[in-house]
Amino acid sequence: MKITTKINLLTTVWMLFILMFINIVVFFLFMKTTVNMETNMIFQQADDILNDIHGMPTRSVEGELKDYLTSHSYIRIIQPDGKTFYEVTNDKPFAQKIKGKFVRADESIQKMITLDNEEIQVLIIRVPIQQNHHVKGTLEIGEQLSGLEMRKDILLWILGLCTLLAVVMSIFGGRWLSNIIMRPISNMIRTMEDIEQSGVLKKINIQIETKDELQTMAKTFNRMIDRLQNNMEKQSQFVSDASHELKTPLTIIKSYANLLRRRGLHDKDLAEEAIQAIHSEATRIQKMTETFLDLASLENDQSLEMSKVDLIQLCQSIQKQLKEVYKREIHLFYSGTSLTLLADELKLKQVIIILLDNAIKYSQQKIEIFLEKNEQQTIIKVKDYGIGIPQEEIENIFERFYRVDKARSRETGGSGLGLHIAKRIVRLHKGDIKISSHEGTGSEVTIYLPNNSLIMEEA
Missing domain, CATH: 1.10.287.130 (Signal transduction histidine kinase, dimerisation/phosphotransfer (DHp) domain)
Structure with a gap:
């Protein structure tokens, strides 16, 4: 399945879920609010009836109650023994379905009844009739909520239509949104396919700055x-x-x-x-x-064969070998008689030889090696007084296959890999290597090895 289809489908499903949740909340709030309004209106009607019939002769009560009847309703007065004293109605089947009840406190009931094979919602309220602080009976009013059923059906129809329209708009909107999101990805895919087919590297054309x-x-x-x-x-x-x-x-x-x-x-x-x-x-x-x-x-092996290495002794050995081979003046400077660290001896020796070999190739004067340490790190410096490196070339000097002067490198036998190898070995030791140089005055390469990975002793 395409990502655009997934985005479209997920946004539509999520929108549908949100709309269904909102529809349910709106429906129940509407029903509750409407029923509460109807209940309050009937309770107000009951208060009006009680005020009107208070002190009225018994023979006139029934006529007064008829004036308060609404469509499909009944009004009855119930004695404490549960018998109906008065009842007026304009829907006898409906009144017969509801059994009268004597109560001592206000009561409202919403229920569903079956009348003529049709389910109808009705609302019944009961209000106690008090005289001299004594309950003498109960006023019961029942009313069919036919208007509520109609309003409920209209609401459901409106919510359903709005949901359908929202889903349709979500589908088109999701497709539009997914196309916008996928445009740079599609460009990248096409660029990759072009690279795969042609074998020529090319970039993605960024037409609009979206900053995302x-x-x-x-x-x-x-x-x-x-x-x-x-x-x-x-x-x-x-x-x-x-x-x-x-x-x-x-x-x-x-x-x-x-x-x-x-x-x-x-x-x-x-x-x-x-x-x-x-x-x-x-x-x-x-x-x-x-x-x-x-x-x-x-490139293939990231492991080191760590062992205890006497750095001074190692540098003295290298110094002696290179002085004999190249007949060059190489000086070693250090304090104390021993500087021991935990490292891969062969690889560390390779780094020092690479630095000294470069110094020998590109200088004719003396070469100096400095060994020192502080609280954080052990430092190895190789300094020469040769031709130096241009400032604009220093940042590239450790790059793979990089050579400052290709013609001069051929003469000296350089391949452009020595410093790259040296830096990789130092990085494997969790250290760092830096170079400073000025044309005509020489170069200084410094190796930093962290003390938290070293065991150092000094006599």
Whole structure:
């Protein structure tokens, strides 16, 4: 069932339920109010009768009572023993259906009787006749509520007609309302179908600013499309760059392999040069492949192998390895002799190596590592004095496949994934990573790890 049909059906059913409830309330209030008015009128009539017959000779009472008869009614006076003393009526079958009753207090009764195979509502009131503070009899007046039956039928007909009109209007109104509500959703569905068929991302055309949840949903969809387009552009750029990166070493490997195949190993110098070049380019391909695998692993695996890590010892080990390999000046600054925390050692080591590797690639001067802590967090800083990063590029530096200078990145072997991987690992540790940089003066990358998830000791 379509959503528009559901909305239409639900609004109609709910409107019908409300109208039925209101109709029932109106009907019962009308009936109660009308009967109360009739009762009050008859009680007033009874008071008038008692005032008129008070002190009147007995032979004149019957004639006086006839003057108060209405259509299809009776008036009777009942003695304390329950016998009827006087009775006047213009509808004997009706009067015979009602048995007289002596009462000592005012009483009103509404009941249904069957007369000539027809059900009729009647109203009966009984008023005690007092003389010298003693009840001498009861004045009983009975009246058919034929006018009430007619008014009730008219009311039911009006309520039924209004309900029918309201239901019809609700159906058309619900259809109109559901079309308004579903318009942006229908646009979104059509846009999605177009994307599915053509494979080309496109946005929803928002024609009217409704400022509601549906417009918010449409804008969210458009922002998602923007993000997908950006990611696709970045991935397309990455595929292009990666293809170029792989093509160069593969071409070199193939050229030297063909050279060895043609000339063999007779020329020792040439053979050593070819082997060295093939090894170098194969290592380069291996590093790129490892980077891709690291990224895929982080995307699919959210778990960490937590263990107790001596941060100072870990950074000293990394410092020693990189100084020996790159012959660069790397300084480590810390206070105390031990700084222990709970972390995934291999992943934390990977983050520090990524930061140091970037510093080595894009600077020629010294590199500094700072380890410190405060009451809330442990802080790791890597600072270089290299070429720096333009201010407008800093907010994008952690994006996947993003590279500031693509030509320079090819020269240094960058893939645009290192900082993205580093940030993801830090986030897995519930931490944060930030970078500050100025062109020509260098960059500083800071890692913040919260103390509530760390066990730290300092000698």
